[in-house]
Amino acid sequence: MSAKEAISELIKALGKENVLSEREDLITYSYDATAVVPHQEPDVVVMPTKTEDVVEVVKIANRYKMPIYPRGSGTNLSGGAIPVKKGIVLSTQKMNKILELDTDNLVATVQPGVIIQDLNDEATKHGLMYPPDPGTVTTATMGGSVSECSGGLRGLKYGVTKHYIMGMELVLASGEVIKWGGKTVKNVSGYDLTALFTGAEGTLGIITKLLVKLIPAPETRKSLLAVFDDLDKAGNAISDIIRHKVIPATLEIMDKVTIGTVENFTHAGLPIDAEAVLLIEVDGYKEVVEREAPIVEKVCRDNGAVDIRVAQTDEERDLIWFARRNALPSLAQVKPALVLEDATVPRSKIPNVIKEIRKIAEKYNLMIGTYGHAGDGNLHPTIVIDPRDEDEVQRMHQAVDEIFHAAIALEGTLSGEHGIGIGKVRYLPLEFGEAGVDTIRRIKEALDPNYILNPGKMVIREE
Amino acid sequence: MSIYTSLGSVSEYVINCTKCGNCQAVCPIFKETLHEVGVARGKISLVEYLLDGKMEMTDGMADRFSLCTTCMACVANCPNAVPSDKIILAARAEAVRKRGMHPIKKVIFKTLKLQRLFDFGMKTGSKFQGLAMKRIEGKHYGARLRFDVGLGKDKVFPNLAAKPFRSQYPTVVKVANPKKRVGFFTGCMINYFYTDMGKAVVDVLTANDVEVIIPPEQGCCGIPASVNGDVASAKALAKRNLKAFEAMGAEALIVSCSSGGTAWKHVYSELLEDEPEFKALADKWAAKTYDINEFLIKVVPFNKEALGPVNRKVTYHDPCHLNRGQGINKEPREILRSIPGVELQEMKDPGRCCGMAGSFSIVHPDLSDKIADKKIADIAGTKTDTVATSCPACRLQLNSGLVNAGLNKDVLHTVQILAESYAQGKKNNSH
Numbered sequence: 001m002s003a004k005e006a007i008s009e010l011i012k013a014l015g016k017e018n019v020l021s022e023r024e025d026l027i028t029y030s031y032d033a034t035a036v037v038p039h040q041e042p043d044v045v046v047m048p049t050k051t052e053d054v055v056e057v058v059k060i061a062n063r064y065k066m067p068i069y070p071r072g073s074g075t076n077l078s079g080g081a082i083p084v085k086k087g088i089v090l091s092t093q094k095m096n097k098i099l100e101l102d103t104d105n106l107v108a109t110v111q112p113g114v115i116i117q118d119l120n121d122e123a124t125k126h127g128l129m130y131p132p133d134p135g136t137v138t139t140a141t142m143g144g145s146v147s148e149c150s151g152g153l154r155g156l157k158y159g160v161t162k163h164y165i166m167g168m169e170l171v172l173a174s175g176e177v178i179k180w181g182g183k184t185v186k187n188v189s190g191y192d193l194t195a196l197f198t199g200a201e202g203t204l205g206i207i208t209k210l211l212v213k214l215i216p217a218p219e220t221r222k223s224l225l226a227v228f229d230d231l232d233k234a235g236n237a238i239s240d241i242i243r244h245k246v247i248p249a250t251l252e253i254m255d256k257v258t259i260g261t262v263e264n265f266t267h268a269g270l271p272i273d274a275e276a277v278l279l280i281e282v283d284g285y286k287e288v289v290e291r292e293a294p295i296v297e298k299v300c301r302d303n304g305a306v307d308i309r310v311a312q313t314d315e316e317r318d319l320i321w322f323a324r325r326n327a328l329p330s331l332a333q334v335k336p337a338l339v340l341e342d343a344t345v346p347r348s349k350i351p352n353v354i355k356e357i358r359k360i361a362e363k364y365n366l367m368i369g370t371y372g373h374a375g376d377g378n379l380h381p382t383i384v385i386d387p388r389d390e391d392e393v394q395r396m397h398q399a400v401d402e403i404f405h406a407a408i409a410l411e412g413t414l415s416g417e418h419g420i421g422i423g424k425v426r427y428l429p430l431e432f433g434e435a436g437v438d439t440i441r442r443i444k445e446a447l448d449p450n451y452i453l454n455p456g457k458m459v460i461r462e463e
Numbered sequence: 464m465s466i467y468t469s470l471g472s473v474s475e476y477v478i479n480c481t482k483c484g485n486c487q488a489v490c491p492i493f494k495e496t497l498h499e500v501g502v503a504r505g506k507i508s509l510v511e512y513l514l515d516g517k518m519e520m521t522d523g524m525a526d527r528f529s530l531c532t533t534c535m536a537c538v539a540n541c542p543n544a545v546p547s548d549k550i551i552l553a554a555r556a557e558a559v560r561k562r563g564m565h566p567i568k569k570v571i572f573k574t575l576k577l578q579r580l581f582d583f584g585m586k587t588g589s590k591f592q593g594l595a596m597k598r599i600e601g602k603h604y605g606a607r608l609r610f611d612v613g614l615g616k617d618k619v620f621p622n623l624a625a626k627p628f629r630s631q632y633p634t635v636v637k638v639a640n641p642k643k644r645v646g647f648f649t650g651c652m653i654n655y656f657y658t659d660m661g662k663a664v665v666d667v668l669t670a671n672d673v674e675v676i677i678p679p680e681q682g683c684c685g686i687p688a689s690v691n692g693d694v695a696s697a698k699a700l701a702k703r704n705l706k707a708f709e710a711m712g713a714e715a716l717i718v719s720c721s722s723g724g725t726a727w728k729h730v731y732s733e734l735l736e737d738e739p740e741f742k743a744l745a746d747k748w749a750a751k752t753y754d755i756n757e758f759l760i761k762v763v764p765f766n767k768e769a770l771g772p773v774n775r776k777v778t779y780h781d782p783c784h785l786n787r788g789q790g791i792n793k794e795p796r797e798i799l800r801s802i803p804g805v806e807l808q809e810m811k812d813p814g815r816c817c818g819m820a821g822s823f824s825i826v827h828p829d830l831s832d833k834i835a836d837k838k839i840a841d842i843a844g845t846k847t848d849t850v851a852t853s854c855p856a857c858r859l860q861l862n863s864g865l866v867n868a869g870l871n872k873d874v875l876h877t878v879q880i881l882a883e884s885y886a887q888g889k890k891n892n893s894h
């Protein structure tokens with residue numbers, strides 16, 4: 001039984017237009033957005049348009065013992081969509097319909113290939129929103145971001161993807177279809193499989209339908225930028241804002257390296273001699289925003305901010321977030337590649353982890369810009385490298401290793417939002433020990449005994 | 464070493480692609496096919512394989528590289544400033560070097576067929592129009608091809624001019640007290656189809672005391688050849704045009720189509736990089752080439768006193784190579800806004816590609832139509848009676864799409880509306 005036969009069965013089941021098997025196409029499914037990981041061409045790419053197609057693919061895959069790699073837009077940063085052991089890439093991009101927007105129950109039902117922003121555009125028409133907003137909101141799919149449990153800029157106040165998933169339909173490794181959860185706010189029937197499959201990185205089942213929660217969109221918002229000449233002061237300000245019972249929608253930090261790089265490339269007017277800047281936005285009803293913004297401003301000042309800029313107009317607001325949005329692109333201009341980590345610590349430990357990262361950067365002679373979601377402790381130490389420089393790549397790996405250890409030592413986690421995928425698998429014991437890793441493995445094997453779904457990710461098969 | 468002569472010239476660009484996938488958000492091809500190879504990231508990965516020697520150029524690859532309208536939307540949206548359009552053009556030139564004229568032999572073949580049809584039409588005049596094309600009832604909407612030359616039967620073509628534009632005018636159109644003497648590069652579409660557009664350019668320039676030189680030896684801009692990797696033909700055309708304008712001399716060169724502007728401003732210098740004499744000439748003319756909108760705002764500010772009212776509700780479509788290619792998007796709007804009676808209403812995403820992309824629509828007619836459908840829907844969402852744009856190719860595509868959608872709207876170059884306004888102003892003054 002060869003891959004060739006499998007391909008012709010797939011064509012028979014899905015139609016020629018939904019199967020790609022020429023090498024010129026396969027090459028383009030050999031990667032995702034993850035830097036410095038090996039790429040691998042699959043044997044075939046399928047583009048199902050409905051749940052029944054997915055079932056057919058799983059059945060054929062089982063017959064031919066070919067692994068399946070679910071794939072949304074291939075923008076994840078942990079190698080999750082790379083077909084490491086060849087086989088079938090299952091692209092959900094043609095399953096891109098918003099099936100229902102139920103404004104009475106505030107629930108949207110979507111296919112997995114819907115782009116997050118498309119759902120938001122639809123929700124906006126009804127004065128609603130779907131809050132999870134990863135940097136890839138205009139490209140990432142619902143299925144992919146649910147499978148990574150993506151976060152975003154608004155995580156502090158609005159939570160992350162898992163807080164919005166009410167139910168789903170899945171195709172299991174056996175080819176069976178299950179539905180879990182639903183439109184009700186309360187639901188305790190059975191184990192919470194919806195939670196299990198959220199963030200499962202395509203290793204337990206293929207999501208074919210999602211029910212997600214929508215919330216009313218905030219009426220207004222206010223942004224400000226606070227400049228600090230000392231990291232600890234910035235750190236104290238972060239915790240102090242929360243202590244004052246204000247939960248900003250967004251509370252971001254950029255360190256000195258990032259500030260300098262962004263300013264160099266964008267000339268947005270950032271203070272290049274600052275140790276850190278905080279970028280903060282409060283949102284909600286007008287009255288609430290008018291009460292909260294001055295509190296945030298005062299707390300920053302009391303904690304020693306040397307300068308505070310409150311956006312008075314839309315243009316000024318845009319300039320603040322323009323600077324933040326340009327953190328990654330600006331760092332990307334420094335060298336050809338960048339490794340974007342997402343080690344996360346309790347928010348009170350932000351200054352400590354930034355200092356640790358600085359030490360590591362010096363030790364390995366690397367440029368690391370650190371910025372990210374300070375409010376929820378999720379930082380993005382970004383290492384810029386030239387992948388052609390083998391020595392630098394080596395030093396980068398060592399630095400990443402130490403960053404993980406530092407995050408865990410500070411009671412944090414390996415990954416706040418980018419997932420485990422290929423790269424971080426071997427660090428899992430660090431976070432929850434061998435017994436923890438074994439628990440994951442037993443769950444995997446209960447649902448997918450033959451490792452047919454996204455092998456090589458999250459769980460390593462014991463030989 | 465230019466992108467037209469060596470694939471290696473783009474390796475520094477290629478390595479800057481981090482595969483972030485941001486280009487998926489804006490690529491018109493990808494939005495239709497949903498195939499990764501449609502998007503810049505996919506084509507760049509093929510180029511990586513070529514550069515690393517992991518795969519040879521195949522006909523299949525060449526086909527994939529043809530999947531691009533060169534709209535530059537990906538370039539504008541790329542956090543790493545990767546010039547994907549250049550990478551793709553370099554790959555097409557490489558395909559021609561390695562595989563001969565495939566995949567563009569299709570294009571060449573079809574264009575030739577079409578050209579013969581047009582030449583024949585030129586000779587037989589209106590009789591031919593009836594023979595080959597079915598006139599569309601209504602206003603000045605043009606005609607549909609009666610038989611399929613591979614363009615899809617649905618594309619509505621403008622009527623062939625009874626007499627080409629350049630034959631209608633003297634080489635120098637004089638004015639009493641010239642402020643400036645400029646050359647006018649007409650391009651093929653204005654010459655053969657949209658003579659009304661050419662006339663508007665001349666009318667507006669002369670109304671502003673600018674003398675217009677129209678060298679009869681000028682020809683095709685060469686972009687259809689260069690974007691398909693036919694570098695030899697593109698070079699020959701570049702030289703022909705440079706010589707034609709150099710011989711006439713002029714203080715500036717005016718273009719009113721976005722391919723022409725791209726050719727004169729950017730492409731000729733790149734194409735002729737290894738021929739110092741012509742390169743110098745190309746650079747010289749690049750520096751004094753202006754899109755007509757640009758010229759009327761920046762060089763010779765157009766006379767607003769003489770404008771008469773034009774009652775039109777207008778929405779403006781940004782041609783890719785004028786907007787992202789030359790950074791011109793405010794100027795046409797400024798012109799439209801200053802015309803009394805014109806009401807400008809923006810459509811959703813005015814900068815999204817219309818799907819024409821010159822020969823792209825010949826190679827991929829179905830895809831081209833699908834891309835157009837999105838544009839037409841955006842236009843239909845406005846309450847307007849006129850679509851303005853600044854490129855004859857976009858005009859053709861938009862008009863065809865509107866006719867097929869049963870929408871009754873004029874599609875005009877901004878300068879045509881300006882010319883109407885001057886004409887009206889004159890009429891009012893003479894009363």
Ligand SMILES: Cc1cc2nc3c(=O)[nH]c(=O)nc-3n(C[C@H](O)[C@H](O)[C@H](O)COP(=O)(O)OP(=O)(O)OC[C@H]3O[C@@H](n4cnc5c(N)ncnc54)[C@H](O)[C@@H]3O)c2cc1C
Binds near residue numbers: 135208
């Ligand atoms: C520039 C940039 C910025 C980013 N910013 C953020 C950010 O701010 N916050 C954040 O959290 N993340 C961020 N990310 C990473 C983020 O994880 C992805 O953007 C997104 O979640 C992945 O969506 P996708 O559709 O591309 O999924 P893919 O990359 O295609 O897939 C992701 C994983 O989900 C699995 N999968 C996909 N579809 C299904 C399905 N239907 N069923 C089961 N499994 C499936 C895949 O197998 C894979 O393991 C960023 C990435 C980039 C490149």
Ligand code: SF4
Binds near residue numbers: 486540
């Ligand atoms: S947006 Fe730019 S860097 Fe990102 S994948 Fe596309 S071409 Fe590459």
Ligand code: SF4
Binds near residue numbers: 531
């Ligand atoms: S230039 Fe336009 S069509 Fe070509 S890859 Fe980029 S976005 Fe797509």
